[in-house]
Amino acid sequence: MNKKRRETPARMSDIARLAGVSASTVSRALAGSPLVAAAKREEIRRLARERGYVINSTARNLRLQRTQAISVAIPLGHETSQPLTDPFFTEMLGHLADCITQRGYGMFLQKVVPPMDDWLLRLIGSHKSDGIVVIGQSTEHAALEEAAARYKPLVVWGGHLPRQSYCTVGTDNVAGARAAVEHLIALGRRRIVFLGDPAVPEVGLRYEGYRLAHERAARQGIQPHIVPAHLTADTAYEAMRAFIGSAGSFDAVFGATDVIALSAVRAITAAGMSVPRDVAVAGYDDISFAAHANPPLTTVRQDLQRGARMLIDLLFRRMAGEDAPSATMPAELILRESTGRIDVLSVNRP
Amino acid sequence: MNKKRRETPARMSDIARLAGVSASTVSRALAGSPLVAAAKREEIRRLARERGYVINSTARNLRLQRTQAISVAIPLGHETSQPLTDPFFTEMLGHLADCITQRGYGMFLQKVVPPMDDWLLRLIGSHKSDGIVVIGQSTEHAALEEAAARYKPLVVWGGHLPRQSYCTVGTDNVAGARAAVEHLIALGRRRIVFLGDPAVPEVGLRYEGYRLAHERAARQGIQPHIVPAHLTADTAYEAMRAFIGSAGSFDAVFGATDVIALSAVRAITAAGMSVPRDVAVAGYDDISFAAHANPPLTTVRQDLQRGARMLIDLLFRRMAGEDAPSATMPAELILRESTGRIDVLSVNRP
DNA sequence: TTGAAAGCGATACCAC
DNA sequence: GTGGTATCGCTTTCAA
Numbered sequence: 001m002n003k004k005r006r007e008t009p010a011r012m013s014d015i016a017r018l019a020g021v022s023a024s025t026v027s028r029a030l031a032g033s034p035l036v037a038a039a040k041r042e043e044i045r046r047l048a049r050e051r052g053y054v055i056n057s058t059a060r061n062l063r064l065q066r067t068q069a070i071s072v073a074i075p076l077g078h079e080t081s082q083p084l085t086d087p088f089f090t091e092m093l094g095h096l097a098d099c100i101t102q103r104g105y106g107m108f109l110q111k112v113v114p115p116m117d118d119w120l121l122r123l124i125g126s127h128k129s130d131g132i133v134v135i136g137q138s139t140e141h142a143a144l145e146e147a148a149a150r151y152k153p154l155v156v157w158g159g160h161l162p163r164q165s166y167c168t169v170g171t172d173n174v175a176g177a178r179a180a181v182e183h184l185i186a187l188g189r190r191r192i193v194f195l196g197d198p199a200v201p202e203v204g205l206r207y208e209g210y211r212l213a214h215e216r217a218a219r220q221g222i223q224p225h226i227v228p229a230h231l232t233a234d235t236a237y238e239a240m241r242a243f244i245g246s247a248g249s250f251d252a253v254f255g256a257t258d259v260i261a262l263s264a265v266r267a268i269t270a271a272g273m274s275v276p277r278d279v280a281v282a283g284y285d286d287i288s289f290a291a292h293a294n295p296p297l298t299t300v301r302q303d304l305q306r307g308a309r310m311l312i313d314l315l316f317r318r319m320a321g322e323d324a325p326s327a328t329m330p331a332e333l334i335l336r337e338s339t340g341r342i343d344v345l346s347v348n349r350p
Numbered sequence: 351m352n353k354k355r356r357e358t359p360a361r362m363s364d365i366a367r368l369a370g371v372s373a374s375t376v377s378r379a380l381a382g383s384p385l386v387a388a389a390k391r392e393e394i395r396r397l398a399r400e401r402g403y404v405i406n407s408t409a410r411n412l413r414l415q416r417t418q419a420i421s422v423a424i425p426l427g428h429e430t431s432q433p434l435t436d437p438f439f440t441e442m443l444g445h446l447a448d449c450i451t452q453r454g455y456g457m458f459l460q461k462v463v464p465p466m467d468d469w470l471l472r473l474i475g476s477h478k479s480d481g482i483v484v485i486g487q488s489t490e491h492a493a494l495e496e497a498a499a500r501y502k503p504l505v506v507w508g509g510h511l512p513r514q515s516y517c518t519v520g521t522d523n524v525a526g527a528r529a530a531v532e533h534l535i536a537l538g539r540r541r542i543v544f545l546g547d548p549a550v551p552e553v554g555l556r557y558e559g560y561r562l563a564h565e566r567a568a569r570q571g572i573q574p575h576i577v578p579a580h581l582t583a584d585t586a587y588e589a590m591r592a593f594i595g596s597a598g599s600f601d602a603v604f605g606a607t608d609v610i611a612l613s614a615v616r617a618i619t620a621a622g623m624s625v626p627r628d629v630a631v632a633g634y635d636d637i638s639f640a641a642h643a644n645p646p647l648t649t650v651r652q653d654l655q656r657g658a659r660m661l662i663d664l665l666f667r668r669m670a671g672e673d674a675p676s677a678t679m680p681a682e683l684i685l686r687e688s689t690g691r692i693d694v695l696s697v698n699r700p
Numbered sequence: 701t702t703g704a705a706a707g708c709g710a711t712a713c714c715a716c
Numbered sequence: 717g718t719g720g721t722a723t724c725g726c727t728t729t730c731a732a
Binding site: 408 | 724725726727728
Binding site for chain 2: 008052053054055056057058059061062067069083084085086087089090091093094095097098101106107108109110111113121122124125126127128150288289292293294305
């Protein structure tokens with residue numbers, strides 16, 4: 001059997017030979033160029049389709065100096081554990097995948113774990129993608145600043161910091177957190193623990209909102225109290241557990257994220273206290289699980305679908321050369337039972 | 351000011367010029383080749399680092415004929431709606447990202463929506479990645495068969511069908527579903543609705559398990575009954591609602607996935623019935639939300655972390671030329687309150 | 701040990 | 717309209 005097996009052609013020149021034309025013509029035909037005669041164009045396309053030929057995107061990308069792909073990077077500098085299972089990230093990822101796919105681009109997912117030296121500059125320099133979305137500033141504010149100075153097509157989901165030069169999309173963390181904490185105070189809570197790590201920019205802004213709410217309520221003798229906690233469920237649970245064991249009294253917890261707040265609920269319940277009766281708990285994000293938790297979690301809602309759309313919209317404008325600015329979306333306080341029944345609330349108010 | 355601004359060098363030849371050597375030498379130095387003198391090697395590397403030079407991966411990939419990337423494709427042929435928010439997918443994605451990153455590969459995410467002509471052959475032909483993971487067979491069994499005949503580095507999360515030639519990883523859908531349904535029968539349920547679309551291979555296998563359980567119980571006068579439902583929460587809710595409105599009696603629902611089962615719970619509750627008192631509900635997947643739903647959902651657990659590890663392990667073996675076989679993992683029935691309280695269960699049993 | 705040159709597979713300019 | 721050729725930026729053989 002030396003009859004050659006019909007392989008799928010690997011190169012454009014193979015198709016060219018089969019069609020009796022040059023590679024240039026095949027390239028033009030496949031690109032739909034009006035330069036090549038209509039009849040010949042259709043024949044070449046048919047041939048390519050029949051033989052299962054597909055343009056090699058690596059070669060094409062090299063030649064065209066673009067990749068039709070967006071990198072989505074998730075820095076996990078703050079995390080002690082590795083796995084990418086945080087529902088906030090996975091939900092955001094889903095929405096981003098939708099937006100990016102819709103524009104005909106590919107999505108290149110990049111988990112960034114310590115040691116994180118130069119990851120962003122390397123990602124940029126590698127030319128793997130035409131633009132970069134970073135989800136969460138994590139510990140990487142400095143790296144983002146440095147990169148943004150020279151690389152435009154970069155957008156970040158996260159907090160908008162003063163004098164920051166990179167482009168962010170996010171909710172109004174200060175206002176959102178403040179509304180949540182003011183709600184707790186209005187409910188009569190007097191010792192509200194902030195659970196989270198303010199070194200992460202978004203969390204820092206939420207802490208600022210927490211602080212502002214306390215400042216306004218200072219005359220009522222309410223003092224802020226922070227319990228440091230990382231962003232993973234396990235570490236947050238542990239931090240809360242340790243705090244319960246060692247500390248004085250408290251009657252409310254504001255978790256920097258829903259994952260943290262829900263971990264706090266677990267720790268509080270495990271210690272024999274009741275949420276919301278003994279301790280009211282509120283979070284931030286409104287991950288889809290928050291509404292179905294037990295008890296349902298009061299939280300500050302971020303519209304991730306809208307956020308993803310904005311990120312990608314700004315990114316494409318930046319890729320087109322425009323100097324698209326940061327955007328802040330309103331945050332919405334969602335009242336649920338973890339801070340007390342809503343109908344009871346009005347009764348309790350002075 | 352005609353003093354040239356020090357730009358980050360774009361090409362290897364720039365570094366070569368700066369170092370006073372040829373590009374070949376730079377390439378070798380950066381690759382850590384022992385061929386280049388140690389001192390010179392270090393100097394070149396230092397220079398590259400200082401100037402922020404990064405190897406252009408597109409060019410490198412073209413030359414080396416590999417991409418250091420894995421494509422993860424999610425076919426959504428069965429879905430009526432678009433967004434990639436299904437928790438099963440996003441959880442799986444997170445685990446895959448972990449495994450792929452760990453091996454030093456990039457992850458290329460590909461959502462596949464109708465019309466889906468030739469998507470897999472095109473993905474393969476484009477040479478975007480060195481291997482492909484497909485999550486869920488959806489409607490694409492034929493496409494997978496066709497592709498697998500010529501392309502080895504392909505693995506699929508899904509059901510293992512008879513005489514199938516592509517490599518799958520998944521749980522034992524028949525046994526898992528059967529265990530769940532037998533549990534419902536043992537609880538005394540006599541009219542158990544199967545909610546799902548058996549045209550999707552995994553769902554078909556689960557239906558087979560459902561059918562087998564019924565076959566064994568046929569003498570008790572228990573008849574199977576299927577209600578077609580797509581995989582999204584909204585369509586499943588609607589299907590269940592319509593069925594409740596139009597149909598005769600039923601006292602249990604087996605949902606083909608947790609998303610479907612939880613939608614059924616919503617529809618049943620909205621119709622004024624109680625879960626599990628009036629209707630017992632079980633699902634499949636054990637998505638992380640299942641344990642926290644109200645009531646907590648009895649379901650068949652798939653260990654996605656282990657599944658992702660297996661997928662990637664098999665994929666890399668196939669990329670290395672090995673003909674790695676399919677793998678089936680055991681499924682585990684998790685009893686929770688949506689089928690009745692477990693302590694009550696033993697009491698109720700004959 | 702180093703450099704010159706070929707080649708990965710496509711696109712686009714420039715002739716014809 | 718079509719084909720030849722240079723080029724994108726890198727790696728690797730071959731020769732020195």
